[in-house]
Amino acid sequence: MNMIRLVGIAVLSFSMLGAPITSAQDLTSAQKNAVRSAKNYLSFQAFSRRGLIDQLSSPYGDDYDVADATAAVDSLSVDWNAQAVRSAKTYLEMMGFSCNGLIRQLSSDAGDKYTESQATYGAQQAGAC
Incomplete structure (x- = not known):
């Protein structure tokens, strides 16, 4: 198995557990924008982790890349x-x-x-x- 696949599996495993995989300062511009969008959504409606990622990455929502939406959501501290x-x-x-x-x-x-x-x-x- 190649190294990129192993890293991808590890990141997916951590993100599936809801563990933050990146700090706010490590986010890209797109991810920082997705964080702003996520915070806005959470300010007026409740979301599950998966629901919020889906909303941010949906072409009918914000249309962020799934990886960017996941990184943004996982960088937040949400109960x-x-x-x-x-x-x-x-x-x-x-x-x-x-x-x-x-x-x-x-x-x-x-x-x-x-x-x-x-x-x-x-x-x-x-x-x-």
Whole structure:
């Protein structure tokens, strides 16, 4: 296996765990702009890590490169459990959900894309369970 592939796997592994892989001063200009966009999104709406990366990298969103969006999000200090609670409360303000239904909505790839544990925490803290 070549070295570039190994480095890419290591970076992907760290970013999948949510561990910051770069400091703010090491970011490129595009990544710094993506950080500004991410902070703006988080100021008015809750996002999961994957949901925020998808929003930043979507051609229908900000259209940043996925690697730049990932580096930007991973450079932030975000409490993803707290974001899941915000999302859960928003859903419960709009309509009724069972505990399991809200967890599925929060963790679904077609929904908010929180991890199962974050979705469970959010549903519980929001009072659905």
